[in-house]
Amino acid sequence: MDDTFYMKRALELAKKGIGYTNPNPLVGAVIVKDGNIIGEGYHHSYGSAHAEIDAFSSAKQPVQDAVMYVNLEPCSHYGKTPPCVAAIVEKKIRKVVIAMKDPNPLVSGKGIAYLEKHGIEVVTGVLEEEARKLNEIFIKYITTKTPFCLLKTAMTLDGKIAAHTGDSKWITGEASRKAVHELRHRFSAIMVGIQTVLADDPLLTTRLENKKGRNPVRIIVDSRGRIPLEANVLQCDAETSTIIATTDQIMEKKKEAIEKKGAHVLILPSKDGKVSLKDLMRELGRLQIDSVLLEGGSTLNASALQEGIVDKVMAFIAPKILGGEKAKTPVGGQGKDFVRDAFLLENMRFEKSGEDILIEGDIRKEE
Secondary structure (H helix, E strand, O other), rough: OOOHHHHHHHHHHHHOOOOOOOOOOOOOOEEEOOEEEEEEEOOOOOOOOOOHHHHHHHHHOOOOOEEEOOOOOOOOOOOOOHHHHHHHHHOOOOOOEEEEOOOOOOOOHHHHHHHHHHHOEEOOOOOOHHHHHHHHHHHHHHOOOOOEEEEEEEEOOOOEEEEEEEEOOOOOOOHHHHHHHHHHHHHEEEEEEEHHHHHHHHOOOOOOOOOOOOOOOEEEEOOOOOOOOOOOOHOOOOOEEEEEEEEEOOOOHHHHHHHHHOOOEEOEEOOOOOOOOHHHHHHHHHOOEEEEEOOOOOOHHHHHHHHOOOOEEEEEEEOOOOOOOOOOOOOOOOOOOHHHHHOEEEEEEEEEEEOEEEEEEEEEOOO
């Protein structure tokens, strides 16, 4: 079997850590000797053993002269755990096959150099595209110190997110709603605007059938501090936390009352009377929030696109037609004046989601 076969296995193992390793990357490792897999592992959770060490722990026989496959360059620095490259050398691994270099500019290539310096053969670039897609959140966060932002929306075939009455349950089917809860499990934070809270009073938690999902940090963009104190998102406990992103327009008494509920209030610079989303992203990055799932209404979505914080779009499209001139669409605001100025998507992907269609693409960044 070729390197691709074993790297695919490493990538599958890495996916087992989804939702648990943030802000660390998703990493899987496979150890092969004499054509047989003798050990494999993955990074289970933030602060736990790295994939390489996990694979060594599972090895069924001595790993000397074996080949290790790992989807991300082994670390060469002390963090929550010792450097993996030292363990690889100590175990006398003969060859290491890597999908992609560590994107962290402070460490990129140093792990490879360490291995080669100690006589270990290194091969890179095997299934690199797949590896980069798997860790797109980590790549954005580690290189910019700001979160990866995914704009998720659900709409009818004619582009409506609700009827003209405001009713929106349910636009998409059960399969799509389940997929959204999987996203909530994966992303560190979920963000909505105050209008969504006032209209729907959502919980914004993760509900999965077969496993206990991790609740993302709930971020409410509320420029004037209008959130009701009895709102569901202000019911905070050990598993659910909330950040209210606001401006100096909030009343001090309201700020104190929100904080007494257990939520964290971030007072940020304003842009046209609203929270500056770019400043919010920088602050979230400092809080080690590596990813934001934007489930906003049309107003917040428009602001997010306009301020350039969106990295990817996922649109679930239901086989329904609502109509209505006043029925809301996913992106409101003033909009662009000309088609040539539209926000463009690239790297498009399409798939069925039950009866719905999922369209996914990256926002094309201006050069």
